[in-house]
Amino acid sequence: MGDMTSATLIPSVSFRDGSEYPQLGLGTWKLRGEDAIRAVRAAIELGYRHIDTAALYKNEEEVGRAIKEAIAAGDVTRDELCVTTKLWHTDQGADKAADAFQTSLRNLGLDYLDLYLIHWPWPSAGKFVATFEVMAKMQGMGTVQSIGVSNFFPDALDELVAKTGITPAVNQVELHPGFSQESLRAYHEQHGIVTAAWSPLGQGTLLENDTVRDIAQATGKTPAQVILRWHIQLGNMVIPKSQSPERLAENAAIFDFELTADQMAQLTALDNATGLGRIGPDPLEFPDPEGN
Template sequence: MNISAVPTVTLNDGTEMPQIGLGTWKLHDDEAVRVVREAIAAGYRHIDTAALYGNEEAVGRGIRDAIAAGDVTRDELFVTTKLLNEDQGSQRAQEAFRESLGRLGLEYIDLYMVHWPWPQRGLYVESFEAIAKLQGLGVVQSVGVANFYEEVLRELIERTGVFPAVNQVELHPGFSQAGLRALHEELGIVTEAWAPLGRGIVLMNPVLDDIAIRVGRTPAQVALRWLLQLGCSAVPKTAHAGRLAANLDLASFKLTRDQMDAITALDDAAGFGRIFADPREYPGEVG
């Protein structure tokens, strides 16, 4: 893999972030270590985890093993983790960050996010403000959010004066989040897609199949290339070595405007839309 061929995006704080990263949801223990090592060997430089995933220790071990083996230096990597919902709050958020840092076994984190707004609890603004104060201390480079929708994103900025560098949201063919992406562009926030392949559900579609045949690629590669051409970052998850390489091999082809439009038009097709939890409702009322 030609690592230099992996495109990057510039965050609003000047940081360069690889557009394609490794998602690690549901990877645990030795499997997580193995996949992280294989991903780095394949050319990945962007690794995404979260306290919610329960795998920060294993992900961190994979990263540290790769560094110790000379496969990569720490400065070449971009590591993201996220604040657990139950750890929201002004004081607890900073404590939770330090705990994530310890589990990862790293000296700093490149991007730390408030994982969900949890509007029913109402602590997302003070939580984000607390982690934003960690910038400049040498322990976190960039701060962001995940699953924030338009209203809470605007409120967050109005009340803190801080613009998140990234908003990581569910985004895939059939759910292109056009309105939210437009707001991100207006505010200088990078859109990052989790479940960019819809956990595989959206790949079983004749539109993607036809385009894949025409460009000589897989439907997954077409979906990821569509996201890159939209200007989004994406963190697909796979434990399969072949798919790790394929998900990163996106620089040698481009989609035409008609092909891009055909994929985006799947938003209006029957059976498509949001697959997972709505952040306006998840995780629900405070017990």
């Protein structure tokens, strides 16, 4: 636990609405029950201030409990935390989105959210514009600081901005070496959208990769630290998940070294490696018209 101070060095990214958000956060997908509470408490103790969950994860209550306990223990204040959750596609549409937001807020036990995202565009349903308009109203009322999207692609982003007049602060997408999303990142940069990476370590597949291991050896860092550092230097927000305090500390100890331009290029070039690429669903096709 020698890296306990490292997370306090986490830099922030600026959103187009003026908010600041820590570039490294804790992802909580698949963390349930007591494991979720322990992981969030440990992360906050280590200096993490950005916690990412979603209605789909079925752990908003545990995340909220951990936040409440951490505040009561004096580990953190509410305004030091940045809490993200996401609206699932079965709650898309003008009639359901506001209720879904209030349910998430209630589950988390919070009176405002820092960032609310549409989890998937669900293009076949055509409801994401109406959904985002509801979210913009919530933002206007002050119950959410920033609004954004997840798993959106350029055509969906174009439609969203053209029809609502609002550019999302963030697009959270699958992104890791082997699937570096170069053209989407360029689109985001052009439109002032922050790129956030889910599955930043490729669900662990990349930790055994020879290129990653060679760079880890050269830098004296772990494979996970090398990959997370690559994200940071690309400018991505990144949310690795872990429930081990040691791993949480390791993931945060990435601000005391830099990858060279050549090392960055080697990692980005893994896009051309066989066996790597998209791991999760394709947002153009998922979910199907029925929402499955």
